[in-house]
Amino acid sequence: MRWNLHSTAASQFTTWYNDCMPSYFVETPACRYPVSVERGGLANVRQYIPERAGKVFLISTEDVWQLHGEALAREIGHPHEILFFPGGEPRKRLAEVETLAEQMVARGGDRSSVIVAFGGGILTDVAGFLAAIFMRGIPVIQIPTTLLAQVDAAVGGKTGVNLACGKNLLGSFHQPLAVIIDPAVLDTLPEREYRAGLFEIIKHGVIADADLFWLMSREPKRVMSHAPDVVDRMICDSVRIKAELVSGDEKEQDRRRILNFGHTFGHALEAETGYSQFLHGEAVAWGMKAATLLGAMERLLSSEDKGEILRCVNSYGPLPPVAGVDPARIAARLKSDKKTVQGKIHFVLPERIGAVKITADVHEQFVAAAIEEALAC
């Protein structure tokens, strides 16, 4: 991981972007696949579909399809069907996966079929999981259309659905054939969704790349105005970090777990507010603040770095109001998090900007205090 904090001057961005719109590779014991980042990259989908593939099932949401569907469909170059997922966290359930599977069979889906998942993080999770279990597994190509899905959900092979009692509690590791990231589609993304994705990028900065963090910290205006050089740079850096972490630890038994920075607290907030008030990225933003406060209380993190992280997160705020959320209930929910192992909660806490530590060794009263302070700040 890079560690030289201020090496990249703003003037370098344009050059950098013009010269190298790159592909990254995820490499696991069982497979190797490209994650391409390219403006207009949608048009290259055909090259990733195996020549001998049977029917291609494009799975999308109606809103995404209306904006970009035609552009994608005309490049498939294969017999294909379009299936719609209704979208929304409450629909991210097994029943919807079953409905899509029944539709696939009815339209001639078989073991030679390929799924193209085209949408935000919920869609790529659901369609990826469908691919993982349809006839015990068929290939999927992920084309994420939200910033959050581009820098996080669609890279790394995690797929899944929610249970009534918690998020992403059922799922599979199912690596895609390829991930196609086209930053151009973000220009039609609602601003709130765009901001939600920015928080995952800040996360990548905090856990593994101080340069990226300082870029986000320095450039909120250009980021928010979709300046292509900054946007492409922050996506590429995020994808590189995610691809590196996944390649070293596909099943999240070791270093990949640092990607959960902000997620333990964030999931509890999402669950407590019924998955309806916060976008995932917003909940993670709040969770990062709580984890940062906890890290400082545990004396892992300097108060200067704590201040920088909170300031950076807040500069992309505001988050939805947390008034009425009971800190004690958030604390109780932490214990049912998926990452809990035999009752122990493992926290990802920052040690400095660019480096985090995983620990279950925290003071319970600090956890409660961090939740309370994060709800207030």
Place this chain on the structure above:
Amino acid sequence: MRWNLHSTAASQFTTWYNDCMPSYFVETPACRYPVSVERGGLANVRQYIPERAGKVFLISTEDVWQLHGEALAREIGHPHEILFFPGGEPRKRLAEVETLAEQMVARGGDRSSVIVAFGGGILTDVAGFLAAIFMRGIPVIQIPTTLLAQVDAAVGGKTGVNLACGKNLLGSFHQPLAVIIDPAVLDTLPEREYRAGLFEIIKHGVIADADLFWLMSREPKRVMSHAPDVVDRMICDSVRIKAELVSGDEKEQDRRRILNFGHTFGHALEAETGYSQFLHGEAVAWGMKAATLLGAMERLLSSEDKGEILRCVNSYGPLPPVAGVDPARIAARLKSDKKTVQGKIHFVLPERIGAVKITADVHEQFVAAAIEEALAC
């Protein structure tokens, strides 16, 4: 594969059984696990549970639990919970998997949990699939209690559930930590279920082991009276064959497919009769007859061997009545089989006793004729 047809004299069985109650090993690129066959082997479950495992979830059906549950539970030696699956093909659906998953979370299930699947083939398929997707995968120990599950379903890592439009259309390959086969539990198995399992053993003989076939052909009386030497022998041979085939081809892309002998026709019959008239093994028995007849029509199989196969299957009959089943509808259903690849149906057809061939190159009128004749014989 062995090829010497009559080498094993009946007198050898007892010796063989006394000397070597063996473990077989399944070896895939990702793992290696034992399949132990032992009378009273239930009592050894503890040795297969990882020392650092969290809670153990015993998943079973009420009938199996009533007969053998206590014997198992007292040997677990780990904190455990018991969850019941209602059982039956119509309940082999995603909704039941979801219910079990919710119960697991409510009772403290997490990523360190281990599932012990204790029941027949439907149970081992469902509980195995639950293990495959619970928090993206936890370990499972399979303890099959029907003959069919012992010689087929529980070995090889195939797990899954049905869709309304077809059997086992959703699932995962999820290899267990271990498979424990205790032939003693078969003594409480209803005769019809026992016979259904015998057909899968005959299948193993036809596809890969003429000795096993002739044993089954010669000894229906001793098989039906549960003579331990014959029972243990036929189970061991079946497990050995299945373990060999799975080890060479975990994902069923090549040689493992010969295990589907009788299944293409059998699945169509099951679907056509609403999964309510035939046990899976019975449908496979009928399917083997259809495939044998088709093999003879296609001149792959001698009429003598055809006669031997039909005679052997029928000696463990009779099957439930097929009166009223429309041959044309069976033929139509073949086309929606999971093994269909781009509309082509791949049949596993016998070439001689102990050897089969996979082919999509058959005459459509022979398929229709084989269905009709099998419905009549």
